Amino acid sequence: MSGEIEPRLEITDRQGNPIVEAQGIAPGAGMATLHGRRLAENRGTSLNLDWLQSVRVNTSAVERRAATLVTRRSVKKDWQVAWMLRAITCMDLTTLSGDDTDERVRRLCSKARQPIRKDLEEKLGIEELHIQVGAVCVYHLFVETARRALEGTKIPVAAVSTGFPAGLNPFEERVAEVRRSLDAGAQEIDVVITRAHVFGAEWQRLYDEIVAFKDACGPAHLKVILGTGDLMTLRNVGRASLVAMMAGADFIKTSTGKESVNATLPVGLVMTRAIREYAEETGMAVGFKPAGGIRTAKQSVEWLELMKEELGNSWLEPHLFRIGASSMLGDIERQLEFHATGRYSAEFRHPLA
DSSP, X not given: OOSSOOOOSOOBOTTSOBHHHHOOOOTTOOXXXXXXXXXEEOOOOOOOHHHHHTOOOOHHHHHHHHHHHXXXXXXXXXXXXXXXXXXXXXXXXXXXXXXXXHHHHHHHHHHHHSOSOHHHHHHHTXXXXXXXXXXXXXXXXXXXXXXXXXXXXXXXXXXXXXXXXXXXXOHHHXXXXXXXXXXXXXXXXXXXXXXXXXXXXXXXXXXXHHHHHHHHHTTSEEEEEOXXXXXXXXXXXXXXHHHHHHTTOXXXXXXOSOSSSOOOHHHXXXXXXXXXXXXXXXXXXXXXXXXXXXXXXXXXXXXXXXXXXXXXXXXXXXXXXXXXXXXXXXXXXXXXXXXXXXXXXXXXXXXXX
């Protein structure tokens, strides 16, 4: 994003009330802190076109920062294990294949409940941590199956919705799909925006679309998928991120996983700095979810490093950070087994679904 943040015009919530006066955060009630300031849950703001117009992204600087991010620190031994365990707790364990079945979803949910083999937990001495994933993410058709398979746990079910992955179904059908997923038991909804609104700079239409999805979600968490691989420029990514947050998104998410280019660190850098700028201006925190193409334990640590350096420790918790992945869990397990035994195991010893 652009360098130093300049004061904006008055920022109001969707009812027109000034944000600063509307916060009313009770002591200890914040969901995150930034620069020592306690932040509230995002309620959205009015659409601020002047703010969007001011967004600038220095692409070469972003790419340099992203390239050095993964070389500036080296996490080894027990610290590396701790980071990988944290990555598991922030993982949306996902199956979004055309050949998904109820049985595959049930097996995935079983893995979500016990992401690390019991014998490996014992070798690492982490049984008392009760490690579980952040959520299980499935198509609407399998929401009820996942909900039943996860009964007795605190693992939420996330449903991809609104004509995933293209997001080009009629608008009324997309809103109705959100409501059907909630009725089936989904606690989180991952929605897809209409990318054409970004290409045409139709920010009011994009804002109204996301507001409608947010209203349909009710108490469920709304994750807004930007489809960054389709948005062409990092400036578009930054502006779409701000519109989604202004409209009340609980999370902004990089990709559907179906684009030719999915989650990349430069895109993540732009989105996390948009989150930071939004928090500084409004006093409200928004979560971040990279998804698509994240397959290795090393990548999971890189994304955690990005969150820690750009947003701080508050964003290293599953209520503000998720990684959308499936095969990554198997690689993390292999790395954990190497740490415990000194030997890499075969992939078939760490099945998912």
